[in-house]
Amino acid sequence: MKLSTKGRYGLRALVDLARYSEEEPVSISSISAREDISEGYLEQLMALLKKAGLVKSIRGAAGGYVLARPAGQISVGDVLRALEGKLEPAECAAYHPDEGCQAADSCVTKYVWKKINDSINDTVNGIMLDALVEQSRQLRPGEEEKEKACSRK
Template structure:
């Protein structure tokens, strides 16, 4: 599986949002400045995250974005799937009836792909955003303790 720029930048922006939105909404402009990601691109990423129900937008002066749920309730997997779609490194016809495969019934490699897909899903779903926020703070990458 290769995570695109959407996933890499989006996860960085989401962690930034988790750190800085604890007390007030965070503007695209401030995330852009801290993470060196263009505002236009961030707007696209935030739209995807909002559609997935992971962030909320607050209008008006002092508005911006906040997390829709607590950081400890959101996994890195949720964020990545909202931005990338499926994270499966191999789309196998054995598990996706809409896919065509001439050896679907006799193929034994499907077990490899199933285990790989399950392992990757489990790995990203076990990593909570709150853990990444803590790691960011301990690495000196921002947050209330490092402002």
């Protein structure tokens, strides 16, 4: 399984949003500046994340984006599925009863795909956004203070 830029950049953007939106909405331009992602691409990603119910947009001069629910209730899996779709490494109809597969009864590789799929989902569902925000604070300490100082000028 290989993630596209949608998944990679979208997750970075959502970690940034979770980190900086605790007091006020965060603008696309501020995420763009911090994460070095184009504003146009971020707008596309935020539209997908909003459709999935992970972010909310706030209109007006002090508007921007905020998380739709607490960071501790949003998993990496939620974000990646909103941006990438299914996270299956191989499309195998054998472990989707509604799709059916003629070789399901005799195919042994379906167990490999299911085990890999279950491992991926267990991993991404077990990592919550708040844990990534905390990691971000440890890797880049003091950024909130710099951000507030810059916005007051």
